[in-house]
Amino acid sequence: MSTTPRILVVIPCYNEEKTIASVVAQIAECRRLHQLNLDILVVNDCSRDNTMRVVRQLDCLCLDLPVNLGIGGAMHSGYRYAYRYNYDIAIQVDGDGQHPANEIPSLLTPLFSDKADVVIGSRFLNRIGFQSTFTRRLGIRFFTGLNWLLIGQTIRDSTSGFRAMNRRTLAIVDGYYPDEYPEPEAIVQFGLHKLRIREVPVEMLERQGGVSSITSFKSIYYMAKVTLGSLFLFARLKNTLR
Amino acid sequence: MDAIPFKVQIFSILGVLAFMYIVARLIVRGKLREEYSIIWILGTVLLAVFSVWRQGLQRIAALLDVYYAPSLLFLIALFAIICFLLHLSIVVSKFQSQIKDLTYELALLKQEKLVDDKKTKTA
Numbered sequence: 001m002s003t004t005p006r007i008l009v010v011i012p013c014y015n016e017e018k019t020i021a022s023v024v025a026q027i028a029e030c031r032r033l034h035q036l037n038l039d040i041l042v043v044n045d046c047s048r049d050n051t052m053r054v055v056r057q058l059d060c061l062c063l064d065l066p067v068n069l070g071i072g073g074a075m076h077s078g079y080r081y082a083y084r085y086n087y088d089i090a091i092q093v094d095g096d097g098q099h100p101a102n103e104i105p106s107l108l109t110p111l112f113s114d115k116a117d118v119v120i121g122s123r124f125l126n127r128i129g130f131q132s133t134f135t136r137r138l139g140i141r142f143f144t145g146l147n148w149l150l151i152g153q154t155i156r157d158s159t160s161g162f163r164a165m166n167r168r169t170l171a172i173v174d175g176y177y178p179d180e181y182p183e184p185e186a187i188v189q190f191g192l193h194k195l196r197i198r199e200v201p202v203e204m205l206e207r208q209g210g211v212s213s214i215t216s217f218k219s220i221y222y223m224a225k226v227t228l229g230s231l232f233l234f235a236r237l238k239n240t241l242r
Numbered sequence: 243m244d245a246i247p248f249k250v251q252i253f254s255i256l257g258v259l260a261f262m263y264i265v266a267r268l269i270v271r272g273k274l275r276e277e278y279s280i281i282w283i284l285g286t287v288l289l290a291v292f293s294v295w296r297q298g299l300q301r302i303a304a305l306l307d308v309y310y311a312p313s314l315l316f317l318i319a320l321f322a323i324i325c326f327l328l329h330l331s332i333v334v335s336k337f338q339s340q341i342k343d344l345t346y347e348l349a350l351l352k353q354e355k356l357v358d359d360k361k362t363k364t365a
Binding site for chain 1: 341345346348349350352353356357
């Protein structure tokens with residue numbers, strides 16, 4: 001890429017009034033430090049608190065979804081925005097402050113040098129920072145195994161939402177992006193489209209506010225839904241891409 | 243062969259008439275789309291046929307070597323209901339993805355308008 005690539009940071013948020021301002025500020029600071037050609041897009045997934053009012057006062061773009069679509073829908077709309085407005089790279093950063101903005105450059109490096117199409121920030125590569133709970137790590141292991149079975153690649157932090165993708169990936173994601181809990185399923189999608197997936201070690205923080213979309217009660221549903229979703233996606237794409 | 247008892251026949255004819263009336267009213271009021279009304283009209287016609295033709299069910303059951311006629315009725319009814327439910331699930335899934343696309347468009351338009359408004363304000 002000869003000119004500086006245009007980057008869009010997509011921040012999906014649902015009831016993140018406490019953290020969203022600082023998340024946006026940290027990314028803006030990162031933009032200033034590294035002189036990136038970067039825009040920030042907050043996707044408000046029909047929050048019931050004052051998130052939208054806070055976002056309006058920030059120096060960023062925003063998509064205000066009129067209907068609650070869940071994290072998958074929120075990200076899909078952000079990616080669609082990135083694709084339609086000709087961004088070269090899109091990055092997902094969660095609105096709860098888990099993903100430190102100063103790690104954004106390490107996500108971008110493999111994309112700048114065209115060594116990868118998708119870069120996933122992984123908290124398990126160097127085992128530093130917040131490592132999540134034991135049961136969650138077990139769940140993540142399970143998806144790592146499932147992904148390995150389906151696409152033959154080992155993605156250690158398969159549920160990580162801290163990821164960056166280039167325009168080639170955006171073109172695919174613009175057409176289809178998984179619903180509800182999209183991260184592990186999206187990896188299957190990327191793998192079957194023969195995209196180069198690269199994991200880079202990042203240090204994650206514990207969420208600074210808000211609640212996880214995955215409560216203990218929902219975790220069984222989550223596991224079943226994502227497993228089925230991955231298998232269906234595999235069956236669907238395996239035939240169309242051959 | 244046993245026919246449907248006379249009392250049951252009266253009740254079923256009354257039931258079918260009431261059902262037909264409800265379906266017709268929904269169609270006239272525009273609350274039921276034509277594509278779905280076809281299924282319900284067919285359903286009511288079928289019910290009407292069997293409530294008028296008293297030996298009908300037994301005749302058909304005998305033809306298919308079904309010993310206990312009502313079980314044939316349950317089988318067919320259940321199968322029809324399951325098919326229709328599947329059809330409805332497909333329709334709902336289609337609507338869901340259409341609503342999602344519409345939501346994206348709406349959000350994108352809102353953002354574009356916001357940018358335009360800011361431009362006119364500064365101009």
